[in-house]
Amino acid sequence: MSRAISVRALAAEALADIALSGHSLRDVADRALPRLPDARDRALLTALLNDGARWWPRFDAALDRLLDKPIRRNEPVIHALLVTGLIQLEVLELPSYAAVAATVEAARELRRPRLAGLVNAVLRRWQRERETLSAALDAVPATRHAHPAWLADAIARDWPDQADAVLAAANTEPPLMLRANRRRAERDELAERLRAADQAVELHPWLADGLVLPHSTDITRLPGFGEGHFAVQDGSAQVPADLLGLDDGQRVLDACAAPGGKACHALERARLDLLAVEFEAKRVPRIRQNFARLGLEAEVVIGDAGDPSGWWDGRPFDRVMIDAPCSATGVIRRRPDVRLHRRAADIAALVAQQERILAACWQTLAPGGRLLYVTCSLLRAENEGVVNAFLAAHDDASTLPISLPVGQPAAVGWQIRPGDGDLDGMYYALLEKSRSSAA
Template structure:
């Protein structure tokens, strides 16, 4: 009978695929998790992958100081294993001897017995030289906050006063936020059910449908989940339903709609005819799944939101929400692998795509209608840069001013930065089309 793989060996293989082969954290975790039966091992795997992705830029740089020759190219799994070793020592603060011994054993299990000594030597050297190495890493914002250098520079350029706080917030575990489906339950009743199940839960102070739990948990096991009483959604992503202010009887377009959380929130608020457009068929299936669990209904079309000829029937929409494809630099605390996969060269193409989608959707908006442009980006180029250029090109478009309890005004619209009110980073601009 073959021996079950250890959690550290699985974590090293999965982390190498995330950091060095471009796979998403979700994909890598989904492949590895079924191989572990013990819930404690599953929890450790989750921590090693999340913190491994989150702190990779920091510990990857540390390994350049600890190794005489880099091994990330010819031994990527052992390089990733060393990162998990540093995560165990520094982030998870596991007992040093046990963490080092188990990581060395994982090298043997990964059929790299000749590298077990190297793993042991590197981790022991880290323990001996820890203070000096930490000081070197902390001397640069990119390695202090574990951000790729291009992103650290971009944040410092766009948000010079808040840059350090933004990057620090991206490394703090976010709370678990739920959105209560007001068509199925009240916020007070869901909160009471969660409290009765032993969960620490609080009503959000200004988001009407939001509940806050301090830590992540398996939401599928919480009371009310199967019945569609709530969904998981960060508070920043619950703001759009308030700003869009859809009314009964209106036609609503949700462009770039997957996974459908914002569309579902709109449908929970008002009786509207909602069209959800999503480019990828697999992601469109997730919209349908979420609608079904929450007992909601919408029309879903797989298509390019930037080409309205493929999905628009000629009848104008009263409300449009564009959750534009973006760099996702505002949600790194929840999606730490973004910092490993996004590149500076991506931004120009994203801006072009955002501008194309905004222009196409605008043509489907009814006179007097409103369009909400949303991104989960921190970068001004993707946000007020796109919206400002659009407004300058259209005589029939104007920005509607608004404020939120957290965040700050942008040149056009409003920006919430990561950690503002303990929310994810998100940008919003509300536009109105002139009456005919």
């Protein structure tokens, strides 16, 4: 049985797992939150973990200035506890007397009573020297915007005129965006039901199925959730259903399907013969759960999108969607732990995987069919770099124009950056196969 534990002590243990041991924020939160019976404590833990992951690169660097000797290796939980203390003071803006006292007490609760004085001294020193320390951290883009240096440099290289805005947008709280399931609910009527339940909801101005709530909430308690009237999906992830040009009767491949949101949206738009392929077996149950809740049907198989021989029956697809495995650098505001776990060395391997999947899935596309290549990356190497290399090697491929109300044209395709239209960052390239191409 788990011992009783305060929210700050639990946050320190959980944040150490995320930032220093490489565990995902979602998995750690799913384990930690049930240990707190009080809803207010769960809300504080959620804030400490999300903001702790989001601002870790800044306050981790601050501790190098505040401590005579680093403790992240020998005392990782206390190091994480100090970060949560700084988060309480600087991000959550909790009363300083309460934040400091409770964080010091958490050190004792974590069986580190000899370090309680250190925790108190470090947090008090931050309060005394805050202006000078903050100025030093703000002088460097990586710590000003709490991004790893390699990523801050990559964004500055790929987006030289917009780098500061892109980095800043990644630290803003995203709205909660819903997608009305048009097979089971009218968007306007759903919005009225949500307003009647005291939810401040707005219709998205240009996404036909989109609804916007200003803050996250427990979606399972919203009217219509159990009936499958809506799903959670950021607006940038709702765009593919518009770009694909879907019609009843089409045969469609979703090549990298988990968690199934884009496949569900496609099935809500038209009556399709859809095959969803997912490489990770552990993610397949969630795809099927989403289909079931929304009242949708499709075939789901476990397989490698880059090796169709394991799952393709040889019948060509009219539409192919590849939401390619990528660095996820466009969704850091929604998945803040990405900045802690992604490394510069990962990009070359991701590009190779993207190129392999794109070339393999192209074989399954019917002549005259369309393939939509999507990533949630901001890095040009994963986006137009992959697509341009593919086009150079495939004479039967051409690009179709994309124009959206937000974002901007890329060298090929279209890029939405984080915060454009208050959406997550996402890249799209729409390709068409020549009708004279062999099937």
